[in-house]
Amino acid sequence: MAGEDGRDSVVVGVDGSNKARLAVRWAAERAAERSLPLHVVYGYGLVARYFATEAPVPPSVIETLLEEAQTLVESAADEATEVAPGLAVSVEAVDEPPVPALTHRSRKAALVVLGASGLGGFTGMLAGSTAVAVAAHAHAPVVVVRCGEGRTEPPSTGPIVVGMDGSSLSDRAVACAFDEAQRRSAPLVAVHAWADVEDESVLRRARMFFTNSPEEKDVRAELDAQLGDWQAKYPDVEVERVLVRDRPRRQLLDRSETAQLVVVGSRGRGGFRGLLLGSTSQALIHHAQCPVMVVRPPKGDEG
Known part of the structure; x- marks a missing residue:
């Protein structure tokens, strides 16, 4: 980049x-x-x-x-x-x-x-x-x-972790993450967590007990499609795909403990139009255990 x-x-x-x-x-x-x-x-x-x-x-x-x-x-x-x-x-x-x-x-x-x-x-x-x-x-x-608890220097080993949600801003974050991983000869962990809601209906809570539901297959296909072109462009980057029903910020914060960098878009797909920083990016800025890269949309496309 x-x-x-x-x-x-x-x-x-x-x-x-x-x-x-x-x-x-x-x-x-x-x-x-x-x-x-x-x-x-x-x-x-x-x-x-x-x-x-x-x-x-x-x-x-x-x-x-x-x-x-x-x-x-x-x-x-x-x-x-x-x-x-x-x-x-x-x-x-x-x-x-x-x-x-x-x-x-x-x-x-x-x-x-x-x-x-x-x-x-x-x-x-x-x-x-x-x-x-x-x-x-x-x-x-x-x-x-950020350095994380018990460190005096930011970590220099571990994977590059990127949060994904299928949005165009997420794709910009993925591009930055692949670039960082290649520069450092580091593996990339692509995390797509899609239960980012505070209160779920009884039906949605019930779905969390099942795997390979039509919803999960759709999310997996979306993840594969978003990663495909970037993996072709960066064939030397080792990629781990993580697909999980969980809150994105919890997954990314947990993975920041062993990462050398976490990359996210400034706001997620579920954010309000015009919102400059989403809850996930703010949580990482405040609490991550490693450096955090926040990727912004192109100027003129913030809404």
């Missing part, structure tokens, strides 16, 4: 936090895999910091903040080249809030990478507001780098 449609870099957002440092290291590896430069962005939003006062910001404060911002992005660049020597890295510290800064720069990005939470997050917050908002609005796939 790298380099398509003029997308010419991997963008990583930083803020000086340890989670952002992990995101920089992960992003550097992905940029090197793609032979793309890495662009480090820090949206420090000076104006937003002083929105509650009409008093002018002292020049000395502005100068200090600019120096700190430049030091922060240069430190991130050093971290990136430590991971991937020879990687082309550019840096940018901009006086914009981080969400619009990263969303704007996602237009030309192959991938946008963020830490799970930043310095501004409340204690105990599972994922930062920046990560959630960028995943909801970006023009490129967004990866939220």
Whole structure:
């Protein structure tokens, strides 16, 4: 998927936090895999910091903040080249809030990478507001780098797991997942779980006790059809198909414990029109045990 449609870099957002440092290291590896430069962005939003006062910001404060911002992005660049020597890295510290800064720069990005939470997050917050908002609005796939319990680094082994539901957005997620699996010589686990309802009728609950029903055969045929073309394009990728009557987020969260990446569309087939992030993608951003890639629909097709 790298380099398509003029997308010419991997963008990583930083803020000086340890989670952002992990995101920089992960992003550097992905940029090197793609032979793309890495662009480090820090949206420090000076104006937003002083929105509650009409008093002018002292020049000395502005100068200090600019120096700190430049030091922060240069430190991130050093971290990136430590991971991937020879990687082309550019840096940018901009006086914009981080969400619009990263969303704007996602237009030309192959991938946008963020830490799970930043310095501004409340204690105990599972994922930062920046990560959630960028995943909801970006023009490129967004990866939220999560490590999981008991880890200090994101996992580098295990399968690539992709959630499927037969939708066109799901197909975009499958394409990204196959690409990631081939780049890393990793197996792909394609999960289609289709009991994503809170309350089921007596008839539907009864169906869950039977296998090979007409409904299951239809879902399996849909899964086979969606995977077929991609398996032909990526013949070296080992694929495991998982067809299960369960809630998608529960299946994907469970499988994130042994995966190195989970890939999902920003919303599922059952989501409301205009919904930017579905319940499954939000659950993964907050709770997954590995990095999560959220794939967005093409701009103009969000509804």
